[in-house]
Every structure is written in structure tokens, then in C-alpha cells.
Amino acid sequence: MADVIRQPKQKRAIEKKNKIIEAGYQLFADDGYFNTNTEQIAKKAGVSTGILYSYFHDKLDVLVEVLDIYVNNVYLPIVKSLEKLDALNFDEILPNVLDNVVCLHKENHNMHEALHSLTASVPVVNDKFIELQDQVTKRIATKLVDLGYNLGNVFERVHLAVEIVQLFSHECVFDNHAYIDYQSMKSIVLKMLKDLFVHQ
Secondary structure (H helix, E strand, C coil), X not given: CCCCCCCCCXXXXXXXXXXXXXXXXXXXXXXXXXXXXHHHHHHHHCCCHHHHHHHCXXXXXXXXXXXXXXXXXXXXXXXXXXXXXXXXXXXXXXXXXXXXXXXXXXXXHHHHHHHHCCCCCCHHHHHHHHHHHHHHHHHHHHHXXXXXXXXXXXXXXXXXXXXXXXXXXXXXXXXXXXXXXXXXHHHHHHHHHHHHHHCC
């Protein structure tokens, strides 16, 4: 394991590092973090373990990079789309957000499950998700205020909304209880969200 970690500057070196991250992403999603080792990541990336250790201290370092990609690809696009809004129309905004979040959970099912399973045992993962939650809440709340939202407690309302959307998405994608009518539940969730933002 290298004591000094290189920051690649040349195109070929950057490509090698990115291949290692991509390999880690796929292996963590397919096999889980604890069932993957650095040798497997290096082999999948087509590099030696020595090359891997020249860019990363260990498997956890690769995971941190994977987390950043996951956040940038899955969560931030939704926030950015909300930041482009020019009017508050909760009847339109809320169904779109709910559908998009459920869709993204489905598309990234394996990686989402792999990462969330680590929150209790790998502090950096838990910290990253808390940081993400904070960022999402603050950015959406700030946008609502900019658009004239004035009911108060905007951070609390947005934070609760984020939790409700996450819970519903997990229920739809991961839990799939046979006795639940998910279309009916979706209607209930949308009403809860609207009540959260349009009533005192």
C-alpha cells in the first residue's frame, strides 16, 4: 500500500483512476462492499493492485469516490431541476418529484441498497447521507423562499417532505408489501405533502 497517494494529472492516469472508481461502483452494487476487495476492483478495472494503491489508500477510499458519483448522478439532478422552477405550483411539483425519486431508486436499486446497508457500520457513508440530506433540504428551502413561500418553518417542512418521499420510494422499490395498494398510498402521500406546504 502506498504511503503517498498520487493525484493524477495526465489524461491516461486520470482514465486509470476513473476506471478503478467505475469498477468499484459496479462491484459494490453487484456484490456488496464487504464482499469486494481491492484485488477484484483492480482486476475489473484492468490495472494492477499497485496502480490502485497509488491512487487510493484502501477500499474505503474507493467507496468515498463511488459515493460522490452516486450523489451527483442520482440526487443532485432532482435538486437542480427544482432550482430551475419559476413558480410555486405544488399540484404539479409534488407528483413530478415523487415519480422522479421512485424512478431513480428503481434505476439504481442495487447501488442504493448496497450504500444504505453501510450507514450503520461505515461512518463515512452515514456522514455522507446526512450531509446530502442537509444540502437537499437547504437548497430546496432556499428556492421556495426565493419564489415567495411564506408559511414559515420552511426548513422543517422541506426536511419532513424529503423524509416522506424517501420512505415512500423505499416502500415501493424495496419492500413491496402484498397488502399495500401503492397507487392509493401514492395519493395519500401526495395529499400529506401538499398539506405540509399549503396549510398552516
